[in-house]
Amino acid sequence: MVNKPSKSKIIPIKNKKNGVTYLYNDQYYWDSEKQQTRHKRVCIGKIDSKTGRQIFNQKFLALKARKNPIQGEFPVEITRIGQVILLERIAKTLKLPKILKSTFKDNLDRKILALAFFCTCENSPLNHAGKWLQSHGLVSNPYKMTEIQDILQTITKESILMFFEKWEKILEGNKEKYVYDITSIASYTRHNHFLYYGNNRDKEALEQINLAVTSSKYSGIPLRYIFLRGNLMNLDETHTTLYHFPQQNKDDCSFVLNRIFYSPESIGYLIKNEYSFMIGIPSRSKWTGPFIKNFRNVLEKQESLTDFKEKTIQYHTTRSITDNSTIHLFFDSQWRREQELNLEFLLENCKEELVSNHPIEEHRQLYETYFEVRKNPGGSRKIMRKPHSLQLFSQSQAGFWVVQTNCEEDPEKILKTYQIRNEIERKFDNLKNEEDCIYLQVHDPDIFESRLFIQFIALILSSSLQNSLEKDGSLSFLQSYEQVLKEMESFIRISVSRPPEDVYTTPTETQLLLSESFGFVLPRNKP
Template sequence: MGKRVIEIKAKNGTVYLYEDESYWDREKGYSTHKRTCIGKKGADGEAIYNTYYRNREKMHQLAAEVKKPNEVSNTTFVGETMILDKVTRDTGVSRVLTESFGENDARKIIALSYYQICRGKALSNAEDWLEQRGLGNMGLSSQRVSELLERLKQDKVNTFFQLWAGEHAEKGSQLFDLTSVSTYGKRNPYAEYGYNRDRENLEQINLALLTSCGSGLPMWYQVLPGSMSDKVILDQVLSMMKKMEVPRFTFVGDRGFYSDYNLELLSREGYKFTIPVPSNVAWQKKLIAEHRDTLVRPGNLIEQNGSIMYGKTIYKTTPAHGRTWYHLYFDPARKDKIIASFMQKLRALKDELEADKLVESHRTMYERYFIVKETPVRGRSVNYNDEAMQEFINSDSCYWVLISTSAKTAVQALEQYRERNGVELYFDDEKNLLDLRRLKNHSEQTIKGKIFVTFISLIILARLRKMVGQIDKKKRKHWSEQDMLRKVETYARVHFEGKYKDVYSTPTAAQRLVFDLLEIPYTFKGKERTSGREL
């Protein structure tokens, strides 16, 4: 079984590092562990390896340098890295990483990000995949990966954030959201029980993410205690933005961030905002009641992406926020679907009542929406409660309000808020595609390092997704960015010993289409091509 490095604190306060190897003891008949001391942690938290470990690693290095038997050629799969290299150059993230962490660690972070994007598996398994893609010279074994994650200290991460946000943050809108990430780790001080958005009975950490509306690139994130709610996080986030000298922006959040305190804090600190109002807020109910009869009008019609809704703007000047726009919306298509589903449900409930096959969980709806009478002659009669049904139809469902100190029209506010779909997709990437669904690492620093590598992956993936999204769906055969990466996975470069030029595998029609659409040069029939043309 594999080895892992653990920390054990001695009585004198020294933290020793041990290699812990689990193995099956045949004589004893159970699994046990073998631990070998390899060093300790210094005052600065960096590892100080002992003579045994240094000599052993030197022997491994010398063994690796022993000349291998002569091989005629070496084959490297380059299709995925050709795409990701282009995207990485386009974002400029590699240069900012180099300034923050140094060239060596920057290259390793990028390599692990490529592995996450293409495979989405544990970083400790990256070594073989990287070697097959020509990135094996970095020596990213499982233990080296752990050591790299330990080196990604918060001070260096903050340096990266300041440089990155300084180059890419805009004075326009920034999308902000919060998600929870479950963890099995027991030594992470951020792991606490709280509102779990995945409904898992596990300790969690909260992860806040800030994304630029203009570029679609993630700008910044912060790991927060798992018990911290949306409403108390904003103060800390704005404090960090001020320290990193990020320009003021329009804050676009979800209903969880709505509170008088949060809105007043944003205005007081000089930020504009666009936030939906929760349905249980009293003044929103009053606003809907005042304007719903005049909302469905030709002048309020909004057509976007094949859907139709109505939007109306009410302007007010408030002491707390100054000029404020209240945007009231109604979605008729969604309302029709809800009513149709409700009617189907009532018809099924009526059948249950008439057949006297009652379901206990439906009792409340029986009592509210039906009038049931029992007579000796006619037996049971079941009728709908028209008044209760009409009350449901006339309810405020599918009406909602966006409050904004930035967007002056209902269309502008709606476009701002719909950009949030991209942030939610990033969180899906983090927790599913990029193997952050359940953090199993025990070390706080290792978890933080892994999240930072994932953040870099999100930057690259966000730019690739935008590039692919700008291509006509029919031209790209409705392929997603992940589909394109899979299509080119087998495109390879063959390097022969001696003075021969590298030879590339013959690209398939699908691979040529992907390279052409993304304007990536490739070799076909011995000649280099780009966008279907010879260079």
Template sequence: MSLVYVTNKKNGTTYVYESTNYWDKEKKQSRSKRVCIGKLDEAGNLVPSKRLAMPPALTPAKQGPVPSTVMKRSFYGATYLFDKIGELLGVTADLKACFPESYKQILSIAYFLILEDRNTMLRFPKWDRTHSHPYGSCIPSQRSSDLFASVTEEAKNRFFSLQAKRRTENEYWAYDTTSVSSYSESLKQVKYGINKDHDPLAQINLALLFGEESGLPFYYRNLAGNISDVKTVKHLLADLGNLGFSKVKLVMDRGFYSKENIDALYQNHLKFLMATKVSLKYVQEELNKVRDNIRTRANYNASYQLYSHTATIDWEYSQKRPYKGDVIEGKRRMYLHLYFSGEKALEHENRFNALLDRLEAELVSGNRKMEHEKQYAKYFEITSTPKRGTKVTPKQKAITQAEKDYGFFALISNEIKDPIAALDLYRNKDIVEKAFGNLKERLNLRRTAVSSESSLEGKLFVQFIALIYLSYIKKQMSEKELYKNYTMQELLDELDIIEAFENPGSALRVGEVTKKQSQLYNTLGVVPPTTL
């Protein structure tokens, strides 16, 4: 026996039928018998047929949990896991506080995005019929668009603030951006820029903030596609100030480096760790002091198989004061961490030699390329005669100068003194890159096709909610070494097959839970569901 939903095309009403399969002996084939048991109201709830409704006086009273109003058999195990994660992280409570009218729909769509890997909202009605979820009713594609459009900037920022307060106060927050390609020609923020996926389409950019200790995201902002990373830092600081955060610690890659940004971080009294270019003047000055003696046993780290050195330097700080028309200047203490990796040096050298081979082949063959003219002149002496043709001689001095920094890289911080501690923290920043991978692959955000600004804002927010759950599961699986036996999809599939049974007037009844499934719940930090 199952439920069948049929929509009347004339009046748009969706009727619900109870379908029972049976064997027709005469026709020797399987047949089905349908009985209409009611219709769905505007909220998607079942309104029973009058002939089936019981008189109020005869309706039995039940003690305990809220009884069901429909008869349904559904998959429950994975959505139960999400329910408990939401309680543990405060996501459900914070969403309810910020979106009291729609938080259940937001959660249900987030659950759907996680379990229906890469599928569009057109598949939600089918998923709804087979799964238990917070909203408990169908959310058609049009209604999901209305939901996305209802997400306001005020409510979204309030959610960010509530979630961030639940994070570890002293942890560093990793910050990074990615590009999201778009087919839309009507969105104002869709612009051509540096696409990090090498996609030829126009794009929007997405900035994300992650707690390095918690492994959870709690802030994002979408930007115009032509905005570079370095221009986003001051707006990030302003947003964090508006959210009420004064003591912030940030980890960023060298794409965010500029003197103006470092000055802003000092001005706002924020702690930071950032990668920077080795070619900068003050980095070269310190590097030249240790270039020949950094590779000693005392400076070697076996875990990373590299050498490190830290220098305390003075940062030339300046702050413009428009209201007074002057500039404050001074020195601020900074730690410059220098590293040398033999593996990186070899990698850079091989790549450089491959480039020189390609340039020399182009010169000798006469197939010169305009974009390589500066490199031809920089690395080769070129002579041509009618008899001997083109002769190419390497400029060894220029080549040696280009190779001198191979294998070296640098980090700067105004708090972390130890070079290996700084490197540990910086390497953990890849959680943001992996989060972007989850957004684009599992949550169907590689290319966005929404056509309105409001729909884009709401869809990004619901995908962000789904990312919180994915990030929690990923962190637990990594720490408890579950990836040795499961992919994330395999783990979710293992739990998803647990069923729940709903009957009118009765509390939810959970089906059988195996020992393996109970162990998975416990390992993920969740109490297994109670069965009969």
């Protein structure tokens, strides 16, 4: 039996072999079996032979940040500064702090940028920002939810418009622009509604936030947004949207449109009035069938390219037979295989539901399409897959998608454009979450517009970070800006109060590579 250890105590012990005096966290206890006092010691640092100062190792200093530090030991503060150092560098390169400071007074510019840093790094409701800002060294005390709400209430529509004017002047060389039609609750990270077998979120009866977002065609940096009364495939809204953007005309803009609002009439209107556009064609459009059939027959002979997720995409380009536009066809074999496995898993669940006689209404169409139920004379039932069920998927358009455009011949640029569109939509996806509606009153129109503006600043930061990442070949092993931020998260400052000193974790090879690529300096420990 071993009794409870004593309170810890720091003791120095000199190593006779190398002459170094090490510091140990010492605890003694009574070992009743051996009838003697024993010690438990952990090395926590050493004494500098020249200055006599105590130098504690990083593991010990990190331990001091726990909520219940051992009594009698000095306080330590840990700050995750890696992500902030990187984002401050990105913001400075874009001149964002300068524009925000000239637009928003009374330190509001710094608060907006700090909240935008949170939105760039975290996919969480804004009311969670308080502790994050403190742990990353942006505020001394965590913001309360009422303080975040006050910040949102202080941002005015006039100030937002003033920011847009100044921001577009900074980027005035980016004359050619994409105008994205964004619905914040919809998801466009997939290409085809059929593949989800009726489960896509776009079909849910939820409130939608329709926006038009402009970005530079070549840099991908967002420039401005406006609210839409409907969507850009509403003919009146398409015609009037450009007037919301100062000094814009249809020759400078290409519309990147929401496929769920596709109609031949709308496409005809755009072509007739010489609007530049690209739009994903929904699978329900029967006219794409012959194009996909021909594409399928020659897949092995088609060229391929690599998308942003390092997946091989086969493609084919052809001209529309009815108007002056181009049809881009794409095929992702990995994606098709994933959807086939998903369908098989779903059908296995459907079979179990039928066997147990607990059908689900949402699966009724699947039951009727894929299963045959036979009743035996004794009253039992036999559930069988229909003979043609295996052919249904092989004949489907899963893995194929189609884009129609009159402004872009390069299929690789089409994929890149929709990658940007997906990222914009994903960034705006969490704006009306339930938590922020309750705690920050985001459902209030004025507060919501301020919340949207902060998300827009975060979008500028993430877009710039992604662009820089893609241009540097030495960082090709990092596929997204999220991975970059994840790599920087582990760089930490440890502040010791007695004696006052800042200690930094040793940078990883990736962190050093990022600092060289983006041009920022990681602080180092004193020798």
